[in-house]
Every structure is written in structure tokens, then in C-alpha cells.
Amino acid sequence: MAKVKKQPRPKAETPKGFRDYFGAEVSQRKAMLEEISTVYQLYGFDALESSAVETVEALGKFLPDVDRPNEGVFAWQEEEDWLALRYDLTAPLARVYAQYRNDLPTPYRRFAMGPVWRNEKPGPGRFRQFYQCDADTVGAPSVAADAEICAMLADVLERVGIPRGDYLIRVNNRKVLNGVLEVMGLAEDPRRDDVLRTIDKFDKVGEQGVRELLTVGRTDASGAEIDGVGLSGEQAGPVLAFLTAKKDRVEDTLAQLREAVGASTIGNDGIEELAEIANLLEAQGYGPDRIVIDPSVVRGLGYYTGPVYEAELTFEIRDEKGRPRQFGSVAGGGRYDDLVKRFTGQAVPATGVSIGVDRLLAALHAKGRLSKETVGPVIVTVMDRDRMADYQAMVGELRAAGIRAEVYLGNPKNFGNQLKYADKRRAPVAVIAGSEEFDKGVLQIKDLVLGARIAETATHEEWKEQPAQFEIARGDLVSKIREMLGG
Amino acid sequence: MAKVKKQPRPKAETPKGFRDYFGAEVSQRKAMLEEISTVYQLYGFDALESSAVETVEALGKFLPDVDRPNEGVFAWQEEEDWLALRYDLTAPLARVYAQYRNDLPTPYRRFAMGPVWRNEKPGPGRFRQFYQCDADTVGAPSVAADAEICAMLADVLERVGIPRGDYLIRVNNRKVLNGVLEVMGLAEDPRRDDVLRTIDKFDKVGEQGVRELLTVGRTDASGAEIDGVGLSGEQAGPVLAFLTAKKDRVEDTLAQLREAVGASTIGNDGIEELAEIANLLEAQGYGPDRIVIDPSVVRGLGYYTGPVYEAELTFEIRDEKGRPRQFGSVAGGGRYDDLVKRFTGQAVPATGVSIGVDRLLAALHAKGRLSKETVGPVIVTVMDRDRMADYQAMVGELRAAGIRAEVYLGNPKNFGNQLKYADKRRAPVAVIAGSEEFDKGVLQIKDLVLGARIAETATHEEWKEQPAQFEIARGDLVSKIREMLGG
Numbered sequence: 011m012a013k014v015k016k017q018p019r020p021k022a023e024t025p026k027g028f029r030d031y032f033g034a035e036v037s038q039r040k041a042m043l044e045e046i047s048t049v050y051q052l053y054g055f056d057a058l059e060s061s062a063v064e065t066v067e068a069l070g071k072f073l074p075d076v077d078r079p080n081e082g083v084f085a086w087q088e089e090e091d092w093l094a095l096r097y098d099l100t101a102p103l104a105r106v107y108a109q110y111r112n113d114l115p116t117p118y119r120r121f122a123m124g125p126v127w128r129n130e131k132p133g134p135g136r137f138r139q140f141y142q143c144d145a146d147t148v149g150a151p152s153v154a155a156d157a158e159i160c161a162m163l164a165d166v167l168e169r170v171g172i173p174r175g176d177y178l179i180r181v182n183n184r185k186v187l188n189g190v191l192e193v194m195g196l197a198e199d200p201r202r203d204d205v206l207r208t209i210d211k212f213d214k215v216g217e218q219g220v221r222e223l224l225t226v227g228r229t230d231a232s233g234a235e236i237d238g239v240g241l242s243g244e245q246a247g248p249v250l251a252f253l254t255a256k257k258d259r260v261e262d263t264l265a266q267l268r269e270a271v272g273a274s275t276i277g278n279d280g281i282e283e284l285a286e287i288a289n290l291l292e293a294q295g296y297g298p299d300r301i302v303i304d305p306s307v308v309r310g311l312g313y314y315t316g317p318v319y320e321a322e323l324t325f326e327i328r329d330e331k332g333r334p335r336q337f338g339s340v341a342g343g344g345r346y347d348d349l350v351k352r353f354t355g356q357a358v359p360a361t362g363v364s365i366g367v368d369r370l371l372a373a374l375h376a377k378g379r380l381s382k383e384t385v386g387p388v389i390v391t392v393m394d395r396d397r398m399a400d401y402q403a404m405v406g407e408l409r410a411a412g413i414r415a416e417v418y419l420g421n422p423k424n425f426g427n428q429l430k431y432a433d434k435r436r437a438p439v440a441v442i443a444g445s446e447e448f449d450k451g452v453l454q455i456k457d458l459v460l461g462a463r464i465a466e467t468a469t470h471e472e473w474k475e476q477p478a479q480f481e482i483a484r485g486d487l488v489s490k491i492r493e494m495l496g497g
Numbered sequence: 498m499a500k501v502k503k504q505p506r507p508k509a510e511t512p513k514g515f516r517d518y519f520g521a522e523v524s525q526r527k528a529m530l531e532e533i534s535t536v537y538q539l540y541g542f543d544a545l546e547s548s549a550v551e552t553v554e555a556l557g558k559f560l561p562d563v564d565r566p567n568e569g570v571f572a573w574q575e576e577e578d579w580l581a582l583r584y585d586l587t588a589p590l591a592r593v594y595a596q597y598r599n600d601l602p603t604p605y606r607r608f609a610m611g612p613v614w615r616n617e618k619p620g621p622g623r624f625r626q627f628y629q630c631d632a633d634t635v636g637a638p639s640v641a642a643d644a645e646i647c648a649m650l651a652d653v654l655e656r657v658g659i660p661r662g663d664y665l666i667r668v669n670n671r672k673v674l675n676g677v678l679e680v681m682g683l684a685e686d687p688r689r690d691d692v693l694r695t696i697d698k699f700d701k702v703g704e705q706g707v708r709e710l711l712t713v714g715r716t717d718a719s720g721a722e723i724d725g726v727g728l729s730g731e732q733a734g735p736v737l738a739f740l741t742a743k744k745d746r747v748e749d750t751l752a753q754l755r756e757a758v759g760a761s762t763i764g765n766d767g768i769e770e771l772a773e774i775a776n777l778l779e780a781q782g783y784g785p786d787r788i789v790i791d792p793s794v795v796r797g798l799g800y801y802t803g804p805v806y807e808a809e810l811t812f813e814i815r816d817e818k819g820r821p822r823q824f825g826s827v828a829g830g831g832r833y834d835d836l837v838k839r840f841t842g843q844a845v846p847a848t849g850v851s852i853g854v855d856r857l858l859a860a861l862h863a864k865g866r867l868s869k870e871t872v873g874p875v876i877v878t879v880m881d882r883d884r885m886a887d888y889q890a891m892v893g894e895l896r897a898a899g900i901r902a903e904v905y906l907g908n909p910k911n912f913g914n915q916l917k918y919a920d921k922r923r924a925p926v927a928v929i930a931g932s933e934e935f936d937k938g939v940l941q942i943k944d945l946v947l948g949a950r951i952a953e954t955a956t957h958e959e960w961k962e963q964p965a966q967f968e969i970a971r972g973d974l975v976s977k978i979r980e981m982l983g984g
Contacts, residue, residue, distance in 0.1 A: 020554040022595035022840040025580055028548035030593055036544035052896040054874035054903030054922075057523035061515035061626060062549075062612060063571070067507040084550070084580070086573040093512055093571070095582075106517055108509035115921040117906045125549060139548060150906035154885050158906070161889075165896075293886030294893055353509040387541035398641050399780030402648075406781055409539040409652075416541030419604045419637035419645070434602040435541075 027132025028139050034384045039371055042170050043123050043143060046365065049166045050121040050145050053158065058120040060102040062127075066092035068105045070352060084129045084138075095127035099144040100349065100362065107148045107360075108353035116149035123367070137368075144343075146362025148350065153283045156181075156317040156345055156361045157290040163321050163341060163363055164300050170370065171379040172323060177340075180304035181319045183284050184344070187308070189277015190252045190270055194245050204239045205249065209308050212253050220253065221246055248272075255305040260288045263303050283317060317361065318344030327376045337373055341365040386435035387414035388491060392422035393444035400448065404441060404487060411488045413495065432458060439491055442479075451484050457494060514619025515626050521871045526858055529657050530610050530630060533852065536653045537608040537632050540645065545607040547589040549614075553579035555592045557839060571616045571625075582614035586631040587836065587849065594635045594847075595840035603636035610854070624855075631830075633849025635837065640770045643668075643804040643832055643848045644777040650808050650828060650850055651787050657857065658866040659810060664827075667791035668806045670771050671831070674795070676764015677739045677757055681732050691726045692736065696795050699740050707740060708733055735759075742792040747775045750790050770804060804848065805831030814863045824860055828852040873922035874901035875978060879909035880931035887935065891928060891974060898975045900982065919945060926978055929966075938971045944981060 024030055031039070047057070066085055085094035096102050099122045107118060123143040132138055145162065147155045160179050167177045187209075188197065196202050208223045215223065222228035224246040227238035248270045255266040264285055271277025284303050291301050307320050323337035343363030350358035374380050388408055390401045401417045408415035418428045432440045442454035461478035482490050511517055518526070534544070553572055572581035583589050586609045594605060610630040619625055632649065634642040647666050654664045674696070675684065683689050695710045702710065709715035711733040714725035735757045742753040751768055758764025771790050778788050794807050810824035830850035837845035861867050875895055877888045888904045895902035905915045919927045929941035948965035969977050 019842060020552070020557065020592075020840055022555065022592050023552070024548050024592075024596065025550050025552055025578070028550055030548060030597075031544075031546040033543040033545075036546045040544075052899070052901055053892075054876075054901055056520040057518075057527075058520075059518040059523045061511050061517060063512050063515055063614070063626065065507070065510070065512055068509065070507065084573060086571060091512070105507075105509050105511075109511065110517075115918055119903065127550070139550065147906060151908070152906060154889070154904070155906045158889070158904070290886055290889060294889050353507060355506060398639075399777055402641075402645075402777060402781050405540075412539070414539055414541055416606065417641070417645075419634065419639060419642045421638070431602055 027130075027137055029137055034381075037384065038374075038380050039141065039367060042371060042374065043141075043367070045170050046143055046166050047121060047123065049162060049169050053119070053145075053162045053165075055119040055121040055145050058103070058106065058122050059124065060096070060099075060106050060122065062096055062125070063093050064096050064102055064105065066094045068353075069094055069097065069101050082129055084127050097128050098126050099124070099142050099364065100146065100346070103144075103146055103148070103362075104349035104360075105353065107358065108350050111350075111354070111358075117155070118148045119145070120148070121145040141367035143365040143367050144362055146343075146360060148360040149358060150361070151359040153287050153317060153345075154290060155359075156283075156319070157287045159343065159361060159363050160287070160301050160319050161291060161294060161296050163319070163365075164296055166365070167321060167340075171374055171377065174300060176325045176377070177300070177321055177323050179301040179319055179321045180307045181284065181287060181301060181317060182303070182305050182307040183280035183317050184314045185276050185280025185283065185316055186252065186267055186271060186305065187280075189272075189274035189280060190248045192274040192277065193248050193270070193272045194241070196245075201239055201241070205241075206308075208239060209249065209253065212306055212308070217250060217254055221250055224249060253306050256303070260285075260292075260298065260303055263305070264288075267305060280316070287317060313346045313349060314344040315347045316345030318342070319363065321363075321365075323373050325377070337376065338369075339366075340369045340373055384436070385495075386432075386437040387416050388439045388441065389428070389432040389435065389437040390415065390417045390441045390443075391425065391428045391432075392418050393425070393442065394448075395422060397443070397448065400443070404443075404453075407488050408491065411492060413488070413491060429456075439494055441487070441491075447481075452481050453484055453487060455480055455482055455490060455494075514617075514624055516624055521868075524871065525861075525867050526628065526854065529858060529861065530628075530854070532657050533630055533653050534608060534610065536649060536656050539652075540606070540632075540649050542606040542608040542632050545590070545593065545609050546611065547583070547586075547593050547609065549583055549612070550580050551583050551589055551592065553581045555840075556581055556584065556588050569616055571614050584615050585613050586611070586629050586851065587633070587833070590631075590633055590635070590849075591836035591847075592840065594845065595837050598837075598841070598845075604642065605635045606632070607635070608632040628854035630852040630854050631849055633830075633847060635847040636845060637848070638846040640774050640804060640832075641777060642846075643770075643806070644774045646830065646848060646850050647774070647788050647806050648778060648781060648783050650806070650852075651783055653852070654808060654827075658861055658864065661787060663812045663864070664787070664808055664810050666788040666806055666808045667794045668771065668774060668788060668804060669790070669792050669794040670767040670804050671801045672763050672767025672770065672803055673739065673754055673758060673792065674767075676759075676761035676767060677735045679761040679764065680735050680757070680759045681728070683732075688726055688728070692728070693795075695726060696736065696740065699793055699795070704737060704741055708737055711736060739792050743790070747772075747779075747785065747790055750792070751775075754792060767803070774804060800833045800836060801831040802834045803832030805829070806850065808850075808852075810860050812864070824863065826853075827856045827860055871923070872982075873919075873924040874903050875926045875928065876915070876919040876922065876924040877902065877904045877928040877930075878912070878915045878919075879905050880912070880929065881935075882909060884930070884935065887930070891930075891940075894975050895978065898979060900975070900978060916943075926981055928974070928978075934968075939968050940971055940974060942967055942969055942977060942981075 083094040083097050085092050125139050126142050127139050130138060145159060160181060163179055168174060191197050191202060196205055208220055212220050219228060223238055224241045225238050225243055228236050230236055251266060251270040255263050255270060257263045264281055267281050288303055307318060320339055320342040322339050325337055326334040327337050329335050341363055345361040347357055347359045349360060390404050392401060405415040405417055418431060420431060438459050440456040440458060442456060447453055456479045464478055570581040570584050572579050612626050613629050614626050617625060632646060647668060650666055655661060678684050678689060683692055695707055699707050706715060710725055711728045712725050712730055715723050717723055738753060738757040742750050742757060744750045751772055754768050775790055794805060807826050807829040809826050812824055813821040814824050816822050828850055832848040834844055834846045836847060877891050879888060892902040892904055905918060907918060925946050927943040927945060929943060934940055943966045951965055
């Protein structure tokens with residue numbers, strides 16, 4: 011072997027903006043995704059796992075908020091092509107559907123879950139690799155498909171542990187928004203984008219703020235002057251009517267929307283679609299306590315062409331400064347009828363939802379649905395190296411009974427280290443056997459959970475009555491430990 | 498919105514060497530990985546999911562068979578660093594352990610499963626993204642850790658459905674090989690690599706072939722002359738004694754190995770380790786019918802420093818030309834004590850196994866352990882668009898009973914298309930209801946499984962007796978379909 015030149019040691023660091031997940035973080039996410047996929051499958055959706063790598067050409071420039079191609083993705087050049095990591099699960103679905111459309115059923119209901127990558131500046135809580143969990147229906151033109159996804163999303167949230175009343179799925183329609191822009195005479199106006207961006211700020215600045223931003227401008231909280239879009243008050247009217255159209259009763263909401271879109275055909279089409287979605291969902295028992303028509307939802311101004319929807323968690327959590335705030339959005343989606351067309355030239359209707367997996371997991375943590383820590387394995391300590399086969403036999407019996415167990419495999423000389431290890435593993439029980447125990451056919455059992463509790467709270471009397479360490483017959487190993495773990 | 502220039506349509510193609518996985522392919526792999534992780538967890542291993550992206554610096558140049566850095570990986574440049582997709586799960590483990598070593602328990606038992614990427618020339622059955630499923634113990638110097646991994650591997654294979662007798666885990670030790678090279682006077686010889694490469698061909702060319710290749714050279718099957726390494730017959734002796742040392746009884750194998758390594762200290766250390774592994778496993782009931790000491794196993798000549806092991810499936814399958822051959826290797830690993838040292842400067846013992854997920858899935862298919870096709874959802878057809886809410890209510894009831902069900906959401910005009918769709922989805926049952934049925938409070942049920950069987954085989958008489966379509970009361974929907982699916 012050629013001698014390798016001495017090189018400086020590499021740094022042991024996760025690349026900036028990336029994370030590693032340990033133990034419970036992995037298994038809790040897996041368990042949640044398993045629940046979600048159970049619901050998706052009940053609704054007839056089939057699994058798809060597409061390649062993590064796509065051609066840059068196939069991905070296109072549909073990444074939200076990014077104008078230049080390649081920006082926002084991790085890309086590298088192959089001989090002829092540029093390849094890139096997928097930035098979401100929707101663009102790959104469009105490619106897969108276009109590629110396999112002759113073999114796939116129509117409509118094609120598919121779900122997908124996995125990591126996506128974004129080449130963005132990392133920030134606190136903002137990572138460059140994260141999980142998405144999507145369900146989409148391709149090839150179904152009817153809004154019954156949109157309604158179905160909204161109902162399924164409600165089922166998903168309840169299934170993973172968000173109780174009814176703690177979430178709200180809000181539905182809007184891009185066609186209504188387009189109708190409003192038409193009425194304003196802005197459908198083809200260069201200021202259209204400015205208006206859309208302003209609408210997106212409604213959640214933050216409210217009705218009066220949007221009115222100012224659409225017209226003469228406004229001074230924000232920091233005292234900075236923000237330019238207005240320059241519309242007249244008359245032009246701004248329909249936008250504000252649209253944004254504030256949400257009423258207690260669906261009919262009232264729709265009535266106000268009708269006023270906002272006036273004679274616009276596309277606007278009225280959109281309202282009819284919203285009415286149909288509301289009817290279908292109501293008939294299936296998904297009333298406005300769970301799914302509601304709400305025009306203030308303005309999602310990703312990119313590729314949506316019809317209904318858009320968003321799942322919001324309505325319970326309060328404390329922010330970093332201890333102030334109460336609503337948890338906010340955990341999932342969203344909508345209808346995008348033009349994505350497959352990029353490949354095939356033929357319009358293919360499609361609608362779907364993407365769940366923010368990390369956000370939903372954080373919500374389950376906030377609701378106390380996930381235990382912070384999992385219980386570790388039973389640790390069989392090593393008192394006598396020559397008895398290794400006996401120790402292995404013990405863990406073998408425990409595993410055969412479905413109990414996590416392991417022999418301590420570090421250097422056994424310092425017994426204190428073995429107990430420290432058991433503590434670090436959050437082991438519930440340690441098993442101890444030296445030559446004396448082997449001679450007598452017994453084992454020492456250390457109840458580490460009880461031991462920890464006693465160490466914290468018990469009086470000396472209680473400690474004597476509840477010894478955290480006791481002796482059992484060798485033959486009682488499995489039954490005794492099963493009893494301890496069950497209790 | 499600025500007008501977008503017309504661009505040529507992108508190609509809808511999976512990038513070369515990458516794949517998409519559909520339906521059962523995804524769920525079968527998931528189910529298999531779930532079984533494997535259950536065994537890993539029983540043995541006390543904890544999940545780790547490290548970032549898919551690493552710095553090139555951290556990955557190093559440990560990719561098997563690759564000499565230049567960056568070769569074989571997908572890499573791209575960031576401002577200061579080069580980043581790359583991981584090519585296996587071992588290099589990231591070394592980085593993670595070095596990074597978090599003060600917080601992790603020692604020993605650290607971890608399992609990991611997920612895709613890895615290799616920038617290699619794609620070929621038939623050779624992909625650039627594939628799954629691995631690893632378990633490693635870091636920080637345990639004793640070969641008890643190696644024995645544990647071998648035992649766990651046997652449990653994994655049986656758990657996923659490879660019966661005892663259909664697999665064999667073969668164990669060797671790199672130290673013995675190093676002892677042989679020492680005896681040959683080749684430990685520091687430039688021909689060392691040539692000898693190692695020759696040994697690796699033992700499976701293909703056999704004892705006589707290796708003898709020729711180590712000495713004067715040989716003519717291969719195609720008539721081509723292959724140069725020999727140029728050793729004397731005397732020098733080649735210990736290598737051949739090593740490679741053919743496997744006997745029926747472990748003691749006899751070890752005795753022959755002792756002869757092969759002579760007075761070499763490292764060689765004899767290696768033999769003692771093999772003896773200890775064999776003893777430990779035998780005591781736990783893992784006899785030579787499952788795990789065997791076999792010096793002909795020469796794995797990845799890269800980073801292994803001690804015991805190496807390989808799981809082979811011993812049943813026969815037919816190759817492309819219909820000839821019987823053994824299924825071959827599905828997992829392998831060994832001890833690598835120097836990987837963490839790259840980062841920290843301190844040697845950290847480590848040993849672990851990697852399961853070839855696609856190979857193992859292929860084996861389960863070959864053994865008939867996986868059904869080729871999964872059953873699709875119940876399809877509720879649409880006879881009357883205005884009754885959509887009623888159809889949705891039906892699938893709602895079925896899902897609430899845990900039965901996969903969906904309403905047909907394509908264009909309902911052509912009823913034949915709805916049945917073709919049900920067929921493509923492999924639906925077991927179609928539910929049909931038009932105005933007549935709604936008026937009478939009944940449903941038509943079409944048994945698509947029976948229907949397909951009748952269409953293929955039944956006589957006219959049988960067909961009349963077993964009508965594949967029949968009427969039920971609306972209220973019996975769930976109970977009747979549950980009965981049909983259970984039967």
C-alpha cells in the first residue's frame with residue numbers, strides 16, 4: 011500500500027444548515043409518518059418514492075420566491091446535464107406522472123414522504139434538508155378531489171394526535187383572487203405582483219395596513235417608510251372586500267366574495283367551486299369547525315391555479331419571549347393544473363397537500379403527545395469477563411421475550427462506569443452477576459427508575475422499605491423484568 | 498407577472514442510473530426495514546439519521562476501489578467548502594461519533610437506514626442511489642461486539658423470512674491475513690497490494706488459479722495471458738494454506754491457520770480473536786450451521802482492521818440464462834478501528850454491518866416471501882355526479898372500518914373507464930349506485946376478484962350460480978365488503 015501523506019485532520023462537523031437526528035427524534039418522526047401514511051392509504055393513495063436527484067431541467071424554476079434557474083437548489087454538472095437535489099416532492103411528481111402516464115391509473119392518487127433540500131442561507135430553525143410528506147391527486151379535474159384532500163388532512167391531524175378544535179383547515183381559491191384583480195383592471199398590469207405581495211402581508215399588517223400599502227404607503231413599527239403600490243382607494247376596495255370576506259356562515263362569505271368579483275367570469279367560477287367544496291365537506295360531516303372557507307388564505311403565489319388550502323393549529327404556545335401566540339400553519343397545498351403540462355404540452359389537472367413534518371412534530375411535542383425520552387434497554391453488567399457467554403445468554407432470553415437488552419461491551423474494569431453507562435442509556439434495569447451469584451444460581455437486579463426516584467425524594471425509612479436492588483433466582487430473570495417494565 | 502419566454506419542453510426522465518419506486522416496492526421495503534430495526538432495537542441499538550450531505554473533507558477517500566478524493570461521489574462547491582452526498586452510512590457515523598462523542602454513551606450502538614449515492618457509471622442492476630441498513634458499535638474493543646453483530650445479523654435474516662439453513666454468516670479476521678503477509682515477508686513489500694487483489698479472486702479462480710496468479714501467471718478462460726505477482730512457490734504456500742483453511746470443525750480450521758501464520762504475533766492474535774468469537778457464538782446457540790469461521794472471506798480491502806463477516810444466502814436461484822447459482826452475499830461488515838481517529842487523533846474501536854437492502858428484498862422475492870401485487874382499494878363508482886356527497890359518505894364508512902376505499906374522481910361519463918380504472922388499481926370490489934338504487938335504498942356490489950376468475954375459467958352454469966354482481970341493502974355496505982375481503 012502506498013504511504014499516505016499526512017493531512018490535517020478533517021473537522022467533525024455537520025455541514026452548515028444540516029442536522030443529525032438521534033434516537034427518539036428518528037423513531038417519533040417515523041411513527042408519525044406511519045400514522046399519516048395509514049390515513050393516506052385508507053383514502054386509496056399509493057406510495058411513490060422518486061429519486062432524490064433530478065435533472066435541473068425537470069425541476070424547472072418553480073421554487074417559491076426564486077426567480078433564477080438553479081438558485082435555491084443544490085446542483086452539479088454531469089457530462090451533458092445539470093443534476094440537482096429535489097427541493098420539494100411536487101416537481102418530481104409532475105416529472106414521474108409525465109414519464110409513466112401510460113402505465114399509471116387516472117386519476118393517480120399518490121403519497122410521498124422523504125427529505126428535500128434547499129440551498130438557502132441557514133438560520134435558526136431553518137434547515138437546508140428537511141422532511142416533507144405529501145399527498146396529491148393527478149388527473150382529477152373536479153373539486154371533489156380538493157375536498158377529499160381537505161377531509162383527509164383533517165383525518166391525518168386527528169390521527170396523529172391533534173384533537174378537533176385545535177386545528178382549522180382554511181380554504182380559498184386562486185380564481186377568486188384572479189377575479190378580483192380583473193375587476194381592479196390589474197389582470198395584465200405590471201403592478202399585479204406588487205398587489206399579490208401586499209395581499210400576502212394581510213396576516214401581519216391587517217386590513218388598515220393592506221389599505222395603506224395598496225395606496226399611498228405606510229410607516230411600519232420601526233418607523234421606516236414603506237412605499238405604497240399607488241392604487242386609488244376605489245381600486246383597493248375589492249381587494250379589501252376579498253380579504254375580509256370571511257363571515258360566520260359560508261353563504262355570507264360567498265355573498266361578499268360575489269360582490270368583490272362583480273362580473274368577472276373566472277372570479278365567479280372560483281366562488282362556485284368554493285361553494286361545491288363547502289357542500290361536499292358539510293355533507294361528509296366536515297363542518298366549519300374543522301374546514302372553513304376563508305379568503306384571507308393566500309398561499310405560495312407560484313403555481314396554484316384553483317383551490318388553495320392551509321391547515322393551521324389554533325392552540326397557543328409561548329414564543330421565545332414567553333408571549334402567547336398561535337402555533338400556526340403545519341400543512342398547505344392547492345390545485346396546480348399546469349405542472350405536468352411543462353413536460354407533455356397537455357394540461358393535466360392536479361391537486362395536493364404538503365405537510366411540514368418538523369412543524370407537525372413540534373406541535374405534537376407542544377401538546378405533550380410525545381414523550382421527551384424513550385426508555386433504554388436493560389443492561390446486563392459484566393463482573394467477570396470469562397462469563398461473557400453467560401451474560402449473552404441472559405440478554406438472549408430477554409430479547410426472545412421482546413425486551414430490549416444488551417451486555418455492557420465497554421471496558422468492564424470500573425463498575426461505576428457501567429452504571430453511568432446504564433444511566434446515560436436511560437436503562438430501566440441493570441442486571442448484576444459475579445462469581446458469588448453464579449455459584450448460588452441467583453442474580454442481582456437494580457431498579458434504576460426506582461433508584462433515581464428514591465435518590466431524589468425518599469426518606470431513609472422509605473428507602474429501606476423499597477430497596478432498589480434485590481436478588482432473584484436466575485430462572486426468574488425474564489418474568490421479573492417483564493413485571494418491572496409492565497408496572 | 499413578467500411574461501415567461503417560451504422554452505423547449507423538459508424531458509420527463511429519471512436521471513441516468515436513478516430509479517423511482519412505486520406502491521408495493523415502497524411498502525415492502527418499508528416493512529422489511531421495520532422488521533430489521535425491531536431486531537436492532539432489541540439488541541439495544543439506537544436510531545441515527547445523519548445528514549445526507551457531508552463535507553468532502555469529512556467523507557475522506559474511503560470509498561472502496563477509489564483512489565482519488567471526490568471520485569465516486571456527487572460533490573459541489575460551496576463558498577469555502579466542497580459538499581457531497583454520502584456514499585455509505587459508515588463515514589457519516591465516524592463523523593457523528595467524533596462530533597458528539599462527549600454526549601454519546603460509550604459504547605455507542607447505533608443503527609441507520611437510508612439512501613446513499615455513488616457517482617459511478619450506471620449499469621444493469623447497478624444504481625447510483627440505493628438503500629443501506631447498517632448497525633455499528635463504536636467504542637467496544639472486545640470481539641464480543643463483533644460476535645454480537647454476527648448473532649444479530651442471523652436474527653435479522655430469520656426475522657425477515659430467510660429460514661435457518663438458507664443462509665450462512667462467514668467470519669474471518671484481517672489480522673490473520675496480515676500475519677500471513679508478515680510470514681511471506683510482504684508486510685512492507687510493494688507487491689502486497691497485488692497479493693491482496695489476487696486473494697480477492699479466490700471465489701472466482703479457485704486454489705489452483707490463485708497459485709498461478711501469485712507465481713508465474715495464468716491463461717484465463719478467454720485465452721488472455723494474466724501476469725503473475727512473481728512470488729516463489731514457497732512464498733505462495735502460506736497464502737494458499739490460509740485461503741483453504743476452512744474445515745468442518747472450528748478447531749481444525751484454527752489449527753491450519755496457526756500453521757499459516759507461524760510465529761507472527763498479529764496473525765496469532767487474529768486467530769485467538771476468531772476462537773473467542775466462535776466460542777461466544779457457540780455458547781449462545783449460533784453454531785456452524787449459521788455462523789462459521791471461514792478464511793476464504795476477504796472483504797473490502799479498505800479500512801478493516803480485525804474481524805470481517807459476510808452473510809451469504811445459500812439457496813439456489815436461476816441466473817439470466819436459466820442456470821442454477823447460489824444467491825450470494827446480502828450483508829457484510831467488520832471491525833474498523835481507525836475511522837474515528839481521522840477526526841480525533843485517538844483510535845476508537847468500531848465494528849459494524851451493512852445490509853444490502855435491495856439484494857435482501859430480491860432474495861425475499863426469490864423465496865416467494867413477498868406478494869408481487871398488493872390489493873387495491875374498494876372503488877365507489879360515480880353514476881350520478883349530483884350524488885357525490887352520498888358516494889363520499891360510503892367511502893367514509895368503509896375507511897372508518899379500516900377498509901381502503903375511494904370514490905372515482907375521473908370523468909364519470911364513460912362507465913367502462915371507471916371499471917377499467919378499478920382493474921388497474923387491482924380493486925377487489927366496485928360499488929355501483931344510480932338513481933334507481935338510491936330510490937330503493939340498495940347498492941350493486943361487483944366482486945372483481947371473482948369476476949376475473951369466472952371470466953378466465955368458469956362455465957356458463959357456474960357463472961349463473963356465482964354471480965359476480967349482486968344487490969345489497971345500503972345499510973349492509975360495510976359488513977358485506979368486510980366479509981368479502983376477509984374471505
